[in-house]
Amino acid sequence: MSNSPLVDYICLSPHMEAPREAKIDRITIHHMAGDLSVEVCGNIFQNPERRASSNYSVGTDGRVGMYVEEGNRSFCSSSPENDHRAVTIEVANDEFGGEWHVGDVALEKTIVLCVDICLRNGIKELVYTGDTTGNLTMHKWFRATACPGPYLSSKFPYIAEEVTRRIREKVEN
Numbered sequence: 001m002s003n004s005p006l007v008d009y010i011c012l013s014p015h016m017e018a019p020r021e022a023k024i025d026r027i028t029i030h031h032m033a034g035d036l037s038v039e040v041c042g043n044i045f046q047n048p049e050r051r052a053s054s055n056y057s058v059g060t061d062g063r064v065g066m067y068v069e070e071g072n073r074s075f076c077s078s079s080p081e082n083d084h085r086a087v088t089i090e091v092a093n094d095e096f097g098g099e100w101h102v103g104d105v106a107l108e109k110t111i112v113l114c115v116d117i118c119l120r121n122g123i124k125e126l127v128y129t130g131d132t133t134g135n136l137t138m139h140k141w142f143r144a145t146a147c148p149g150p151y152l153s154s155k156f157p158y159i160a161e162e163v164t165r166r167i168r169e170k171v172e173n
């Protein structure tokens with residue numbers, strides 16, 4: 001199993017399970033609930049009191065961090081069942097509270113990262129259904145949390161459509 005060539009910064013977290021117990025067939029996009037750099041996010045995922053991690057993160061500057069290799073299960077979505085199947089991505093906010101806005105640079109890089117994940121893992125389309133029958137999932141479906149926030153939640157249909165459009169473009173060319 002490969003990792004993304006888009007990664008700018010690596011800080012592997014001890015909070016994971018190796019290897020994951022299922023084939024990657026979905027993506028879960030989270031928000032950081034803060035404007036954290038990929039370095040600060042990586043530091044939090046070293047904290048033994050948090051026992052949290054994600055496979056990747058995207059900063060407001062568009063840089064990508066990796067904390068758990070794709071072959072392993074992150075502790076991200078409060079659902080082992082989801083995280084064994086999912087590549088998890090933490091995206092930085094450029095607004096604290098409110099809509100938990102995400103900047104355009106981070107949003108675009110998240111889409112590019114999702115396309116890369118799908119192409120390398122043989123996922124032919126990213127489907128948002130509003131529940132777990134699709135393969136783009138939200139943290140708030142697995143526990144009581146605001147994640148991924150109102151703004152990013154509203155972008156899930158767009159992200160899914162855009163990722164699928166770009167996968168088809170690459171496969172056809």
Ligand SMILES: [Zn+2]
Binds near residue numbers: 030031139147148
């Ligand atoms: Zn989350």
